[in-house]
Amino acid sequence: MIKVFKFGGASVKDADGVKNLIKVLNETGNNNKLIVVSAMGKTTNALEVVVKDYLESAKVPDSLEIVKDYHRNIIEGLFHSDQAPVWFRIETLFTELENFLEHNKSTQYDFVYDQIVSYGELISTTIVSEYLNFQNIPTNWLDARDLIKTDNTYRDAQVDWNSTQERIQATVDPKKLNIIQGFIASDPNNFTTTLGREGSDYSAAIMAYCLNAENVTIWKDVPGVLNADPRFFSKAQLLNKISYEEAIELAFYGASVIHPKTLQPLQRKEIPLFVRSFLNPSEEGTAVSKGKTIHPEIPCFIVKKDQVLISLSSLDFSFMVEENISEIFRLFHQYQMKVDLIQNSAISFRVCVDNRFNHLEDLIQHLKARFKVSYKTGVSLYTIRHFSQQAIDELEKDKNVLLKQLTQNTVQLVTEN
Numbered sequence: 117m118i119k120v121f122k123f124g125g126a127s128v129k130d131a132d133g134v135k136n137l138i139k140v141l142n143e144t145g146n147n148n149k150l151i152v153v154s155a156m157g158k159t160t161n162a163l164e165v166v167v168k169d170y171l172e173s174a175k176v177p178d179s180l181e182i183v184k185d186y187h188r189n190i191i192e193g194l195f196h197s198d199q200a201p202v203w204f205r206i207e208t209l210f211t212e213l214e215n216f217l218e219h220n221k222s223t224q225y226d227f228v229y230d231q232i233v234s235y236g237e238l239i240s241t242t243i244v245s246e247y248l249n250f251q252n253i254p255t256n257w258l259d260a261r262d263l264i265k266t267d268n269t270y271r272d273a274q275v276d277w278n279s280t281q282e283r284i285q286a287t288v289d290p291k292k293l294n295i296i297q298g299f300i301a302s303d304p305n306n307f308t309t310t311l312g313r314e315g316s317d318y319s320a321a322i323m324a325y326c327l328n329a330e331n332v333t334i335w336k337d338v339p340g341v342l343n344a345d346p347r348f349f350s351k352a353q354l355l356n357k358i359s360y361e362e363a364i365e366l367a368f369y370g371a372s373v374i375h376p377k378t379l380q381p382l383q384r385k386e387i388p389l390f391v392r393s394f395l396n397p398s399e400e401g402t403a404v405s406k407g408k409t410i411h412p413e414i415p416c417f418i419v420k421k422d423q424v425l426i427s428l429s430s431l432d433f434s435f436m437v438e439e440n441i442s443e444i445f446r447l448f449h450q451y452q453m454k455v456d457l458i459q460n461s462a463i464s465f466r467v468c469v470d471n472r473f474n475h476l477e478d479l480i481q482h483l484k485a486r487f488k489v490s491y492k493t494g495v496s497l498y499t500i501r502h503f504s505q506q507a508i509d510e511l512e513k514d515k516n517v518l519l520k521q522l523t524q525n526t527v528q529l530v531t532e533n
């Protein structure tokens with residue numbers, strides 16, 4: 117049975133990272149694999165700058181040179197020869213991208229974004245695959261746009277499962293070492309789409325689901341899934357085992373280690389997911405599978421920074437009931453706001469949202485026509501799963517709490533910063 121490995125940007129951020137990927141493959145076996153690779157290092161962010169500059173200037177922006185230089189350096193660190201076939205393939209991709217920039221007429225941000233940003237993954241998989249071939253490890257390089265079909269919701273494309281399944285099963289050779297881009301796909305007109313930031317985990321899950329894979333491993337620069345993000349909490353601890361349900365909850369509340377859409381396809385077929393360290397590939401990391409909720413049983417802390425707390429009440433003394441609330445949600449949907457937390461009373465409605473697509477101003481204007489509105493940007497949303505009073509006290513200690521909500525397993529706090 118085939119196994120799916122996913123390597124994120126941090127694992128291939130430089131030549132040493134690519135060499136380490138081979139070390140991981142050598143230690144775990146080269147065949148019967150499909151490896152899903154993200155763009156190298158912070159390339160997606162760098163390409164987002166290219167998109168912005170391009171839409172402002174309508175010409176090939178200088179910022180593209182940064183992306184080119186970064187990849188050329190990595191290639192030089194790996195191949196030591198300017199005759200290696202990788203150069204031709206990479207320069208062809210850059211030329212293709214420049215052709216798009218020169219000839220494209222669309223000014224639609226989301227469409228242009230996907231056509232440009234997808235090159236991060238096309239380039240990374242080409243370099244990794246060429247390097248594996250160069251090391252006498254033959255690979256089967258696949259273009260995710262031929263395999264994963266989606267609708268045309270650019271930047272947040274929705275998978276067409278039937279046609280995707282058919283294509284994946286017809287194309288992937290389970291005996292080989294297959295390599296494919298994460299994050300990218302294509303729409304019915306064959307324009308490139310993307311699955312949302314950090315979407316490569318989801319790509320791995322799509323591939324595993326369609327191939328009935330034995331398991332999926334996400335290789336990370338942390339030992340596995342921790343009970344807290346070490347950037348914000350000292351004393352983070354490794355979780356050895358988590359159930360699918362628990363992992364879905366954690367990802368939903370914002371634990372950034374697994375993309376939220378990743379888990380449900382795996383759960384459906386009971387395909388285990390491992391999160392392991394690419395620096396210590398012999399360590400076990402975290403297993404997400406059927407069974408016990410969480411081991412060890414400790415509180416899990418999740419923080420989402422830079423959220424918006426919106427408070428609404430009616431202008432005409434009416435209560436906040438079905439009619440008002442359904443209108444509010446329609447607007448959240450229209451402006452692509454992700455709702456993290458809701459609290460309502462007879463006359464007020466408070467909600468914490470993620471302004472991912474930068475539509476806050478428009479939303480507020482629209483809401484003001486019908487409601488009394490106040491809002492606060494830059495707030496933080498803390499979630500504790502399996503909380504204890506001590507965990508809450510510790511978190512609240514030095515913070516100004518704006519809103520607090522408790523359910524049986526989860527407490528959520530919105531704080532000033």
Ligand code: ASP
Binds near residue numbers: 124125155298299316
């Ligand atoms: N390269 C994409 C991103 O940075 C997808 C991924 O890494 O999962 O969001």
